[in-house]
Amino acid sequence: MYFSVVIPVYNRSKELIRALRSLARQTIKNFEVIVVDDGSVEKIAEEIRKVVSEAGELNIQLLRHDKNINGAAARNTGISKAQGEFILFLDSDDTWQESKLAKIQEAIKAYKGDKNNVVFHHPYQNFRAGKLEAAFPVVAKKEDESVAYYSFVINQIGGLQSSTLCVSASLCKRVGFDPSLKGHQDWDFCLRLEAAHAQFFFLEEALSVRYLGDNHSVAASLNWQFSLEFLRKRQRHFSKTAKVGYLQNIIARKAIYNDQSRELLLNFIALRMGILGAAMWPFWRTVIKERTRARLRYRQFIYSLSPGIKNLILWGKNNYSQKFILHASATFNVLCIIDRNAEADEKFFGVDVLAIHRVEEHTWKMCDAVVLMTDNHSGSMKKDLAQVRPEMSPFVYQY
Template sequence: MSSSSPLVSVIIPTYNRAHLIGETLDSVLAQTYQNWECIVVDDGSTDGTDELMADYMAKDARFQYHHRPKDRLPGGNAARNYGFEMSKGEYIQWFDSDDLMMPEKIELKINWLLDKKVDFVVCEGAEITDKKNLSYVKKWKLFETDSALLEHIKGNLVYGTNGPLFNKQYLIKTALFDEELRISQEWEFFSRLLISSPKVGIINIVLYLYRNEADGKRSKTTKFKLVNKAIAISKIVDLYSEKPINDTSKDFEVRKYLFNYIKLYIKRCLKHKLYSETSRLVKLRIKIINYSFLKDATYRFLKNQNNVFKVII
C-alpha cells in the first residue's frame, strides 16, 4: 500500500435500510479515491439487508458485512465501534446508511490529512429535500478550533458522523462512541473530542447529502431522552471540570454555558419526576461552582470589577 494512497475504512451501521443503503453503497463505489474498504455492521435488520449486502460483496470485494455481536448493546454506537475494531485502514470515515457521499469526499479529505497532518477533517453537508433540490443546513456552520467546542455544546455546530474523516491513531488515543448512550451520543462524542483540543481541518464544501428520516426503531419517550441527555451532560461536565482553569474568554464562556445548561435540564428532569437524574445534575452544578466556575468568576470579578457573579444567581 502506497503511503500517498493509504487505506480508508468507511464504517456504516445499518438497521432496516435495505430500501436506501444501496444508494449509499453506490456513492462509495463512485468515489474518485479508490483505496477504501467499506464495513457495514447490521444492528438487527429484518428487511432483506442480508441479501442486498451479499450482492454488493459479490460485486466488489472491498465491501464487508458483519452483524453486531450479541454480547454488545443494541444501537448504532456499538455497531460503529465494532466496525472500527474490524477496520484495517489508517483513516476512518463513519457514515450513515441512508446518506450519500459526493464523489470527491474521500479524496479531498485524505489529501488534506496527508498535507496538513491534522487529527480529522470536516466538511459541509446538505439535506436532500428531493432528488434534484438541496437545502443547506445553516446551523452546520464550521468554526475554527478555538470556538468549536463552545459552538458545539450550544448546538450551533453539529459535525455528525458523516462529516469528519479521522486519523485512526487519534481515535485510538482519544475515544470511541459511548455504547451506553442511545440519545445525544453524537453530542457527547464530539464534545469529548473537542475538549481534547484536536487539530481540525475545515473544507467549506458540501461533500455529503443526508436524508432526515426515522430509522424504523421504536420511538424514544421524553423521559428516555432526558435520562440519556443527563448522562451525556454529566460525562462532558466531569471531563471538562478536570481541565485547568484557563484565563481566556472562551474557557469562561464554556464553563458558564455548561453551568446554565445543567440548570435547564434540572428543570426538565424535575418536571418529569426524574429525581435520580436531577440529583446527578445538581451535583454537577455544585462541582462546577466549587472547582472551576466560581474560581474563574472570582478572578474576573477582581480583575475587571464587573459583577460576573450574576451569572450564577
C-alpha cells in the same frame, strides 16, 4: 493513502442501498467498506446480506452482532477491523457527495500538522420533506474554542456529526466510541477526541446528506433527562458558557415541564454544576417559551380532531408522545405507541410500545385514529401505515 469506511446498520436495508450507491460513485477508489449489522431481525438481516453481496463494485465486508447493542458498539467493531490509514463513518441512512473522499484526500495531503492527531470534518445538509436544506455548520472551529463551545454556543445544536468525520486510524482506535451511551455518541466521541489532544480541521464544502424523513432518529427519541445526565457525566469537557449553551439549546428544547418539582430538580442540578445567577436566564427564558409552545400545540391538535374520536394509537416514542399521554389521559384512551425500535415488553409512561407488525388486530379495530408524534417523519410514517392498514389513512393526524 487508504481509507476505511465504517457503516453501522440496524433494521435498514433500503436505506443501506442508497448509502452504498453513494460510495460506489466516489471519484477515488482507494477505500474499503465495513458494514456492521447491529443485530437486525433475521428477515432484514438477510436483506442486508443480499444488499452487501450485490455491491460487487465495492471492496466490502459484512460483520454482524448476534444481538442489538447500539451504533457506538457497531462502529467500534468496524474500527477494530479497519485496515485504512484513516477511518470515516457513514450512517446507513445518510449519503456522501461523490467528491467527498477526493476532497478529504486533498485536505490530508495539504495539512501541515500531525496527520495522526487530526479530525477532518465538514458541513452536512438535511434532506427533509423532499427538500435539501442549507449546509450546517457554516463556520470552522477556532483553535482556541473547545468542542463543547463550538457545538453548543456557536452552532447551538451540535454540528459535529458522525457521517462528517474523518479520523486517523491510530487516534480512532485509541479513543473509540462509548457503547454505554444510547445517544449523543458522536458528540461524546468528539469531546473525547479533543481530550486526546486532537486538532480539528474544517472543510467548507457540504459533503454529506442526512435524510430526516426516512426513519426515527435516536436523538429525537431521547428525553431531556438523558441529555442532562450526559452533561453531568461529561461536564469536565464543558466551560461554564458551554454548559449554559447546552442547557439552553439542547435540554431546554426538550424540557417541557409538567410541575414545579421537575423545574426545581433541574435547577438544583444546574446550580450544582456551577451555573449561577443571571447566566441561567437564557435557559429559563427558553424553557418558558417551550412550555407555551407545547400548550398551544396541544390545543391546536384537539381542535383539529374529528368528533367522536376517543381511542388513539400514537406513532413515535418521544417527548411529544410523553407530553400527550400526560396531558390527554382524561380525554383520550391511548391504546399503544408504535416505534420502530420497540423492545420486548416495553412500556412508556404506562403505555405499551410496539413495532408496527406486533400491533394486534383487535387493537386496530378499536382504534379511531393514528396520531403521528413528529415534525420530521410524517411522510414515511404515512407510507408505512398505508402498507399495513390502508383503511386507516383518512384517520391520520399529526400532533
